[in-house]
Amino acid sequence: DIVMTQSPLSLPVTPGEPASISCRSSQSLLDSNGYNYLDWYLQKPGQSPQLLIYLGSNRASGVPDRFSGSGSGTDFTLKISRVEAEDVGVYYCMQPQQFTFGPGTKVDIK
């Protein structure tokens, strides 16, 4: 089974400052077609999850460009260039090969 880990699990942030979340997979998510099958989702308080990034680095429609995804194989990173107050919530990485979510990283304002 593919196990997903995230760090940190809790991330206090300062508005205007950058933030970064790491996601690691126990197996490579790089497919033979060259795509990394890794999504990032944000669940804001009291809301359904929303897609931020797919295939490791592609921003979903409507997602601000302050969000970016990078990485390949087993190591991935979600970066927020300048955190805004509306970015608080729990961030999850997810690999769709075996449908496994990471444990989540809770982002809140310091």
Added chain:
Amino acid sequence: EVQLVQSGAEMKKPGESLKISCKGSGYSFTSYWIAWVRQMPGKGLEWMGIINPSDSDTRYSPSFQGQVTISAEKSITTTHLQWSSLKASDTAMYYCARPRGGASSWYAFNIWGQGTMVTVSS
């Protein structure tokens, strides 16, 4: 507008049966798989399974195989999640979700239902 609208909150007793629903609209219902995701109170997201509404081909997460049944009714563009005998541990929010791509695309779930809260208590 593409959307998934889920049925309302449910309160049930242990041992009772339940079927909740997720209605798709604004797109070709049979062209996209639909997944179900569980979120227990205060916890993270867990995949339960995914169904192809076109032919009802269904894949379950091992953790949920035999515990729930996922089905689809093309005529009313609706998928269902059902239990034959609820347990207190089934108390959770349940979401349905649709990927951005059709065919056998099982990633990038960009359309989510609003969630259905299921509470099981004696």
